[in-house]
Amino acid sequence: MGSTDSDDRASAPTFTVKDCALVTLATGRKVRLLQELRNRLEEIDTASLYHHFWGGLLASRFEEREYHNDFAAWVRHGIHDTVLAERLAVLDPTGFSDLEALRQEILEQIDNRLDEAEHLSWSRATVQFEFVCSQIVVFHTHRELERPEELAEVMPELSPSSVFYHFIDARRRTPDRRDDFSDWLSGYGESYSELQSQLAGVDPYFGSLSELRDELGELFSGYFGGNGQ
Amino acid sequence: MSMLDDYAAVTGSDVIAQLHQLAEPMQGMKVVHVNSTRSGGGVAEILTKMVPLMRELGIDTDWEIISGEGDFYTCTKGMHNALQGHRIPISQQLLDVYAKTNADNAEALRPTLEQADFVFIHDPQPAALLQHCPGRRGKWIWRCHIDASHPYRPVWRYLRERIAGYDASVFSLAAFAQELPHPKYLIPPSIDPLTDKNVELEQAEIDAVLEEHQLDPERPMLVQISRFDRFKDPLGVIRAYQLAREFSPHLQLVLAGGGATDDPEGATVLEEVRAAASDDPNIHILLLPADAHRTVNALQRAADLVIQKSLREGFGLTVTEGMWKGKAVIGGDVGGIRLQVIDHHTGFLVNTPEGAALRIRYLLHQPEKLQEMGEKARSLVLENFLITRHLREYLTLMVALMNNAGDRIELG
Helix, strand or coil: CCCECCCCCCCCCCEEEEEEEEEEEEEEEEEEEHHHHHHHHHHCCHHHHHHHHHHHHHCCCCCCCCCCCHHHHHHHHHHCCHHHHHHHHCCCHHHCCCHHHHHHHHHHHHHHHHHHCHHHHCCEEEEEEEEEEEEEEEEEEEEEECCCCHHHHHHHHCCHHHHHHHHHHHHHHCCCCCCHHHHHHHHHCCCCHHHHHHHHCCCCCCCCHHHHHHHHHHHHHHHHHHHCC | CCHHHHHHHHHCHHHHHHHHHHHHHHCCCEEEEEECCCCCCHHHHHHHHHHHHHHHCCCEEEEEECCCCHHHHHHHHHHHHHHCCCCCCCCHHHHHHHHHHHHHHHHHHHHHHHHCCEEEEECCCCHHHHHHCCCCCCEEEEECCCCCCCCCHHHHHHHHHHHCCCCEEEECCHHHCCCCCCCEEECCCCECCCCCCCCCCCHHHHHHHHHHCCCCCCCCEEEEECCCCHHHCHHHHHHHHHHHHCCCCCCEEEEEECCCCCCCCHHHHHHHHHHHHCCCCCEEEEECCCCCHHHHHHHHHHCCEEEECCCCCCCCHHHHHHHHCCCCEEEECCCCHHHHCCECCCEEEECCHHHHHHHHHHHHCCHHHHHHHHHHHHHHHHHHCEHHHHHHHHHHHHHHHHCCCCCEEECC
């Protein structure tokens, strides 16, 4: 529970607003063949897996994301294999017990595809895949929320990276692999189950973080404006 | 009003609040940046603002310069070229000058550097200082601003021996990072939106610059701002202009640049450029002084199109500057330009003078597309390539090194 300061949620839970900064590191691992990608994936640190699934969300983009992980994008645009790209694109890291389990699933998908299409064993990518990883520094914003209603007020003021931390990174930290807001609201029993349900319906993968912030802001202000406690 | 307040007006106050929060654990710490020139070139421009901004965040920051004789700069220019792939060996005599110059500079800088909590050494020129500071107590970071993706190996081996002992290195792109026995951070450089080179200008000032250099504001203008350096391919730009001019006969080309004090090749290249331009009155070759920032600003703002047809490029801050002024950029498909020129969105990536000519023709005949790309270009720079983002990543790196971190560091 990285963002709550009280174990006794029913009495007076507070929500600590945090922010984060990511800095990227080179791993020195660069590949041009699918088989090479597979072999490197087997040994690469899980921090790199994390970056290639989540890190892209902190980057600018002009088109809607075609694929929400870097492996799928490279297989499509470097190797030019749409079949494997689609299979990798559908992987949702929150659906796995941990990043090791995710790694095994990626390897399995690649192995299956290498069995299906022999030419992929020697097809050389037009651009190399560079494994990178990131370090995330998490810090306090010195802002605490006393009541869920304050979410509507604070949301437009959050930085995009704070939205990343609470809505995306949280899925790696929380026991139920959900966002920090839902996690906090669960401390109020069933009182906010409808709001939690609405939050579960927000897909964070296909827009910018600013758009995600706007969507969450509208969701909270709509909920508390229309159905306020 | 503080400098940081000025930046908040451009970036938003949340960005500045983040910097204060990240800097909290480093209050009062000593940081020293070292490079080889205070003016000319992107590194000096970045440090001119990075240093006072760090100070304003409560970090005691200094900027030191190393100096040497002509042979030292000949050697370091050779290293620069070799890192960018030029396969020309450097003589042992020049390497000896390099080693001695670093040793001599270390004599003066040692007390400052050994006491610092963080030392940022920029590029190859001062890289050998580390071995002359055995009593160092802080973290040393080698910051490579060069496209070192395919270095000339004998020269890289020499430099690597002097860099391997650092605590971390920083490259602008993953493709540039070389194998080193320490963490290799990836931090693109940045521009400062509040310097003379990037602030908004009155139209009258832009007009005055055009008049001074006999440029016609009514005719389309293609501008490349960069040093007269072979890797910037000024001859290729002239060829592209000549090809495009067959379809846009009123086109003007401006090749404007200064010389950095650590670049002895500039004069030779400038002569070659003048010869190639021959007697074409629509090619304007402007040799500008190092402090002609407002002139550069005006030229970029007056341009219809900005071009940076580099053959090798560390990052290409002139691309960033052009994009910040809302210009679509035609850029060489190399190095850090790829990070900025998003093909068909913020401009076009090209590989040949012919490719550049094609894109010049296209954009000059598609004014709406030109404007749309320019708007996207400015937006990309706002979110990714301003000095506030650069500073945030330096602070993050420093926090990470302080904590001997894994992949997650929780402050407070």
